[in-house]
Amino acid sequence: DQQVKQNSPSLSVQEGRISILNCDYTNSMFDYFLWYKKYPAEGPTFLISISSIKDKNEDGRFTVFLNKSAKHLSLHIVPSQPGDSAVYFCAASPNRDDKIIFGKGTRLHILP
Amino acid sequence: GAGVSQSPRYKVAKRGQDVALRCDPISGHVSLFWYQQALGQGPEFLTYFQNEAQLDKSGLPSDRFFAERPEGSVSTLKIQRTQQEDSAVYLCASSPFGQLSGNTIYFGEGSWLTVV
Numbered sequence: 001d002q003q004v005k006q007n008s009p010s011l012s013v014q015e016g017r018i019s020i021l022n023c024d025y026t027n028s029m030f031d032y033f034l035w036y037k038k039y040p041a042e043g044p045t046f047l048i049s050i051s052s053i054k055d056k057n058e059d060g061r062f063t064v065f066l067n068k069s070a071k072h073l074s075l076h077i078v079p080s081q082p083g084d085s086a087v088y089f090c091a092a093s094p095n096r097d098d099k100i101i102f103g104k105g106t107r108l109h110i111l112p
Numbered sequence: 113g114a115g116v117s118q119s120p121r122y123k124v125a126k127r128g129q130d131v132a133l134r135c136d137p138i139s140g141h142v143s144l145f146w147y148q149q150a151l152g153q154g155p156e157f158l159t160y161f162q163n164e165a166q167l168d169k170s171g172l173p174s175d176r177f178f179a180e181r182p183e184g185s186v187s188t189l190k191i192q193r194t195q196q197e198d199s200a201v202y203l204c205a206s207s208p209f210g211q212l213s214g215n216t217i218y219f220g221e222g223s224w225l226t227v228v
Contacts, residue, residue, distance in 0.1 A: 004154070034215065043116070043203055043219025044155065089154050099145075099168065100217075102154030 003027045004092050006103035014111050019077040021106050023090030026071065030092040034100065035064060035075050038087045047088070048075070077108075085110045114138065116220035118204050124226045125194045133189045133223045137206030144187050145217065146179055147203040155203055161187060162210050194227045201225075 005024045013019040021035075031052045036044035050057040050064045050073070057064050063076045077084055090103040117136040125131050137144050143162050147155035148171075157171040163184035172179070176195075181187040191198055201222040209216055 006154075041221060043205070043221050045219065046215040046217065049215050091154075099157045099160065099171070102147075102156070104152065104154045 001026075002103070003030075003101050004090055004103040006088075006090050006106050008106050009104070010107040010109065012109040012111055013080050015082060016079045019075075019080045019084065019108055019110070021075040021077075021088050021090070021108065023073050023075075023103055024071055025073075025092050027092070027094075027101075028071070029094045030101075031095050032093045033064070033066060033073050034091040034093075035062075036089040036091060036102075038089065038105070044089055080108075080110045082110050082112065084108060116204055116206050116218055118202075118220040118223050120223060121221065122224045122226075124228060127196060127227055128193050129227075130190065130192045131194055131225060133191075133202050133204075133225070135187045135189070135204030135206075135220060137185065137187070137204070138208075138218055139185075141206035141208050141218075142210050143207040143217075144181055145205045145207075146187070146189050147205065147219075148173075149201045149203055149222070151200070158189070158202075191225075194225075196227050199225055199227045 034049040035047040037047045038044040048062050066073045087105045087107050089105045091100045093100050119134045146158040149155045159179045160168040161181040176192045178190045203222045205217045205219040207216045
């Protein structure tokens with residue numbers, strides 16, 4: 001039973017355009033959400049996070065939006081760059097001090 | 113090196129064989145985590161140490177899986193009598209703080225286990 005769902009296995013976006021990666025969750029106890037980025041043969045690296053008291057968090061080209069009523073969050077990357085091609089994992093946790101539950105990931109391809 | 117180091121990077125084991133996977137966390141990091149990532153899946157939590165204490169082992173899939181961190185630094189994940197369903201990447205991560213989640217977790221490159 002997947003508690004964190006990333007329904008798009010892959011996404012292709014033109015360089016310079018906006019990339020939008022979506023994530024849904026089922027556990028209403030989740031209070032803290034994270035996005036990780038993973039290149040081939042490397043471990044995941046932290047990208048951006050958001051707590052449930054916010055609906056938006058921005059860090060440079062990356063913005064995460066949270067809609068608690070819909071149990072949905074999204075990661076926006078603008079403008080998309082070739083180095084953004086990677087697998088992106090959505091993750092959630094009941095709080096900062098509990099284990100992280102990961103989604104299956106979305107592979108993002110940035111097209112030249 | 114400065115990051116989390118895992119060995120071996122690649123391991124092929126015959127079904128029924130025992131394997132041991134090693135993790136060298138970042139020096140001084142209090143917390144250490146093991147995750148299992150099967151093909152096409154996201155990482156799944158296995159176990160968590162704070163120093164030498166194993167505080168959460170709820171994710172270990174069976175009693176064939178055992179993890180230790182005897183001196184609060186290097187950790188070993190041992191899998192006994194390996195089965196084909198154990199084939200996965202085993203990720204180790206460490207954190208300077210006593211927290212299970214958050215942006216302070218640093219992952220290693222993983223140990224790729226294939227059971228044949």
